Amino acid sequence: MNIQKPYLLFLGDAHDQLAAKVADGIKQWHPEYCVGQYRMANCHADCQLTDMDIDAAVKAGAKTLVVGVANRGGIISKEWISVLSAALEKGMDLAAGLHNKLSDVPELRALADRLGRNLFDVRHPTQQYPVASGRKRSGKRVLPVGTDCSCGKMYTALAIEKEILARGGKATFRATGQTGILISGAGVSVDAVVSDFVSGAVETLAPANEADHWDVIEGQGSLFHPSFAGVTTGLIHGAQPDALVLCHEPTRTHMRGVDYPIPDIADCMALNLKMAQLTNPDARFVGISLNTSALSDADALALMAELEVRHGLPVVDPFRQGVGAIVDKLAAL
Amino acid sequence: MNIQKPYLLFLGDAHDQLAAKVADGIKQWHPEYCVGQYRMANCHADCQLTDMDIDAAVKAGAKTLVVGVANRGGIISKEWISVLSAALEKGMDLAAGLHNKLSDVPELRALADRLGRNLFDVRHPTQQYPVASGRKRSGKRVLPVGTDCSCGKMYTALAIEKEILARGGKATFRATGQTGILISGAGVSVDAVVSDFVSGAVETLAPANEADHWDVIEGQGSLFHPSFAGVTTGLIHGAQPDALVLCHEPTRTHMRGVDYPIPDIADCMALNLKMAQLTNPDARFVGISLNTSALSDADALALMAELEVRHGLPVVDPFRQGVGAIVDKLAAL
Numbered sequence: 001m002n003i004q005k006p007y008l009l010f011l012g013d014a015h016d017q018l019a020a021k022v023a024d025g026i027k028q029w030h031p032e033y034c035v036g037q038y039r040m041a042n043c044h045a046d047c048q049l050t051d052m053d054i055d056a057a058v059k060a061g062a063k064t065l066v067v068g069v070a071n072r073g074g075i076i077s078k079e080w081i082s083v084l085s086a087a088l089e090k091g092m093d094l095a096a097g098l099h100n101k102l103s104d105v106p107e108l109r110a111l112a113d114r115l116g117r118n119l120f121d122v123r124h125p126t127q128q129y130p131v132a133s134g135r136k137r138s139g140k141r142v143l144p145v146g147t148d149c150s151c152g153k154m155y156t157a158l159a160i161e162k163e164i165l166a167r168g169g170k171a172t173f174r175a176t177g178q179t180g181i182l183i184s185g186a187g188v189s190v191d192a193v194v195s196d197f198v199s200g201a202v203e204t205l206a207p208a209n210e211a212d213h214w215d216v217i218e219g220q221g222s223l224f225h226p227s228f229a230g231v232t233t234g235l236i237h238g239a240q241p242d243a244l245v246l247c248h249e250p251t252r253t254h255m256r257g258v259d260y261p262i263p264d265i266a267d268c269m270a271l272n273l274k275m276a277q278l279t280n281p282d283a284r285f286v287g288i289s290l291n292t293s294a295l296s297d298a299d300a301l302a303l304m305a306e307l308e309v310r311h312g313l314p315v316v317d318p319f320r321q322g323v324g325a326i327v328d329k330l331a332a333l
Numbered sequence: 334m335n336i337q338k339p340y341l342l343f344l345g346d347a348h349d350q351l352a353a354k355v356a357d358g359i360k361q362w363h364p365e366y367c368v369g370q371y372r373m374a375n376c377h378a379d380c381q382l383t384d385m386d387i388d389a390a391v392k393a394g395a396k397t398l399v400v401g402v403a404n405r406g407g408i409i410s411k412e413w414i415s416v417l418s419a420a421l422e423k424g425m426d427l428a429a430g431l432h433n434k435l436s437d438v439p440e441l442r443a444l445a446d447r448l449g450r451n452l453f454d455v456r457h458p459t460q461q462y463p464v465a466s467g468r469k470r471s472g473k474r475v476l477p478v479g480t481d482c483s484c485g486k487m488y489t490a491l492a493i494e495k496e497i498l499a500r501g502g503k504a505t506f507r508a509t510g511q512t513g514i515l516i517s518g519a520g521v522s523v524d525a526v527v528s529d530f531v532s533g534a535v536e537t538l539a540p541a542n543e544a545d546h547w548d549v550i551e552g553q554g555s556l557f558h559p560s561f562a563g564v565t566t567g568l569i570h571g572a573q574p575d576a577l578v579l580c581h582e583p584t585r586t587h588m589r590g591v592d593y594p595i596p597d598i599a600d601c602m603a604l605n606l607k608m609a610q611l612t613n614p615d616a617r618f619v620g621i622s623l624n625t626s627a628l629s630d631a632d633a634l635a636l637m638a639e640l641e642v643r644h645g646l647p648v649v650d651p652f653r654q655g656v657g658a659i660v661d662k663l664a665a666l
Binding site for chain 2 (some may be wrong): 162196235
């Protein structure tokens with residue numbers, strides 16, 4: 001899945017800023033992908049981009065209109081169709097990561113077919129993947145893993161890619177979920193892949209590369225989440241990570257969506273390492289990445305100092321300090 | 334997926350007995366499901382059932398023609414279509430577990446639609462499954478897990494179901510692969526389920542039950558297989574097994590299809606137990622099931638005695654001694 005850039009970010013009728021978090025993510029990590037934003041009359045979000053209509057966006061070079069908004073149902077809204085249709089008419093592709101597909105909206109499907117445009121439904125893999133071979137590939141790979149779902153794995157991966165590139169190194173973020181795909185313009189939603197092919201999909205996503213190139217693979221789920229640990233296992237095995245980063249949200253009291261406790265950090269690291277070493281015996285942890293947004297500065301720093309001593313690894317909050325200390329460790333591998 | 338019984342087993346143009354191993358499995362485990370077999374002129378297999386044409390099978394009460402044969406490509410052969418069509422015409426459903434689908438053969442699809450018959454493509458789940466809840470269910474569950482793929486998990490599960498039933502207990506084999514589904518007439522091919530829903534599919538397959546009822550869930554893959562461990566993880570978590578049985582083929586030198594070693598038995602049991610205890614903290618191993626078909630009687634017995642001492646668990650080859658010793662342990666839980 002390779003989405004053409006640059007983008008016009010469609011904020012639609014977002015009822016608040018949080019509803020536009022996909023657009024926010026694209027703007028934050030890749031402002032250079034964004035020519036502008038499209039807001040409908042009743043839009044309550046603003047990504048601080050130039051407001052454009054479809055004609056202005058086309059003139060500014062936009063190749064794809066990206067739906068960067070989720071309404072309450074997470075579906076394509078009827079109110080959006082006229083704008084999406086106009087984008088197709090004027091020469092753009094469409095991309096979205098919602099529950100229902102752009103390509104299942106008959107009007108959009110027919111228009112795209114007639115005009116030869118692409119509809120990217122990034123939640124829904126279209127490619128066939130092989131069964132994983134388990135064979136070692138050249139190049140280096142780092143994978144954030146988590147004590148839970150949604151605890152900072154994508155943010156950490158994007159921050160690591162950015163830091164390596166800023167230092168003049170070679171790195172590619174490899175998206176494994178819909179938001180990451182829309183942010184980076186490529187990837188595969190591994191949780192939507194048929195289970196037999198998850199590891200093979202990740203092998204395909206992060207292929208052999210130059211010896212000093214880092215694939216920064218987006219992690220998913222948690223080995224301790226009773227709903228999704230199978231996805232996590234397949235992802236770890238296909239990734240063959242040389243380096244792991246443990247991601248953790250320290251104020252969470254139970255796993256997302258289920259009545260299960262958050263695992264102990266040492267226990268979580270031990271199991272992730274055990275799984276990772278099946279396909280890469282040299283796998284090791286290089287750091288801990290915390291999401292301390294719910295803590296005061298003082299509490300966050302105290303916790304980080306404590307974890308650093310306890311686990312003997314650099315501990316960062318990418319949002320507070322960046323991931324320099326983790327990238328130092330990667331450089332030393 | 335619930336296939337109507339009894340069956341006419343279709344052996345087609347099997348080039349040898351091994352090509353009819355699905356039919357052999359159905360006949361072995363459920364002879365009472367089989368009214369007869371259908372063999373074409375050039376068939377080189379024989380399941381020791383009465384040979385019948387379609388009319389005779391219908392008269393004998395057959396409800397479903399089950400394709401119990403795999404040709405070299407594992408696909409539906411053109412030479413079979415006239416027989417399969419006749420079965421539909423005369424009132425039977427069709428079931429198969431091949432790579433291509435009965436329902437993708439236009440002639441069969443049209444005929445089944447017109448006549449209101451069912452086409453069961455058991456490799457391809459048709460049901461939507463929920464994300465797993467991880468909530469404990471009533472009833473007991475036992476799950477065979479393996480050092481590798483194809484090392485006796487299905488055979489062990491079927492033998493345990495049969496032994497519990499023979500003792501007057503309550504048990505249901507829960508198939509998770511195409512052969513098991515054809516043998517038992519129900520189940521879900523978990524390796525063909527979208528990865529997010531594997532654990533939920535197994536929760537659905539083995540629902541809450543009477544306190545003294547055993548679901549005997551067919552295991553898949555191995556936590557140490559680099560291609561399929563994600564499927565195994567999802568299956569273990571959805572199964573919430575009270576009891577685990579370790580299945581092992583002692584002469585195998587590497588994992589099926591990949592250049593990876595067979596894991597140490599103790600290491601394999603430890604990791605399976607760790608994974609199982611996430612969703613059932615009381616999970617424990619109750620025995621080891623060996624496939625010793627490649628060993629002499631003396632070598633097999635010596636190995637079993639050695640493993641019994643080393644692991645402190647009953648060790649059986651279901652084919653040689655049956656699984657009585659394992660069912661004794663289940664009864665004691």
